[in-house]
Amino acid sequence: MDFSKLDGLIPAVVQDDRSGEVLMVGFMNEEALTVTRTTGFATFFSRSRGKLWTKGETSGNRLQVRRILKDCDEDTVLLRVTRLGDGNVCHTGERSCFFREIENGQAKVAGGITQAAGEDK
Amino acid sequence: MDFSKLDGLIPAVVQDDRSGEVLMVGFMNEEALTVTRTTGFATFFSRSRGKLWTKGETSGNRLQVRRILKDCDEDTVLLRVTRLGDGNVCHTGERSCFFREIENGQAKVAGGITQAAGEDK
Numbered sequence: 001m002d003f004s005k006l007d008g009l010i011p012a013v014v015q016d017d018r019s020g021e022v023l024m025v026g027f028m029n030e031e032a033l034t035v036t037r038t039t040g041f042a043t044f045f046s047r048s049r050g051k052l053w054t055k056g057e058t059s060g061n062r063l064q065v066r067r068i069l070k071d072c073d074e075d076t077v078l079l080r081v082t083r084l085g086d087g088n089v090c091h092t093g094e095r096s097c098f099f100r101e102i103e104n105g106q107a108k109v110a111g112g113i114t115q116a117a118g119e120d121k
Numbered sequence: 122m123d124f125s126k127l128d129g130l131i132p133a134v135v136q137d138d139r140s141g142e143v144l145m146v147g148f149m150n151e152e153a154l155t156v157t158r159t160t161g162f163a164t165f166f167s168r169s170r171g172k173l174w175t176k177g178e179t180s181g182n183r184l185q186v187r188r189i190l191k192d193c194d195e196d197t198v199l200l201r202v203t204r205l206g207d208g209n210v211c212h213t214g215e216r217s218c219f220f221r222e223i224e225n226g227q228a229k230v231a232g233g234i235t236q237a238a239g240e241d242k
Binding site for chain 1: 145158189190191192197199213223
């Protein structure tokens, strides 16, 4: 993996292996990736605290890693996980950290309407 | 959104709105997010070229944005998209940039076996 683009870090996207839901995005340094691979539990590097943290180490809501996929440039990983504990990944108590929508004019207009390519003016 | 953590950039995860497949991860600065919201097509900031690029501007494989979700910390976005053109998002010709697996000892051991929490030694 190429850790050089973000000062030693790569983004790690966490996706529920069963539902396909995107749950969170964390950052990993090389050590966090190694720990994740050897323990089987998603472990990140906390930018604010400057150290490794295993997701769920206090809450019990650990993320058991089923598969790790790397992208074409080898600068991002995708973790396919099983949620343990109560299954709520976000520290707010939501299942996913992505629970709020940004207003998006084009998408609202297009919402629910199936359009062929080229019709999306 | 908080663009301060990565020198003006946030990660943008792109997910197929229909299949749930994670297709790619790009980075956005504030302008890229504004262009994405106003045009409805996923637009990123290229770290290597130092400028905006709309995905598919040359290949035609644009990404029509259906929904934009922000995470709890407001430092990452998730784009739910419809793939246009031939639908292959990766520049290698693959549908998703995440087409290679990293070997993962624990996951291989656990693969296909449903385990209760705590049994995953």
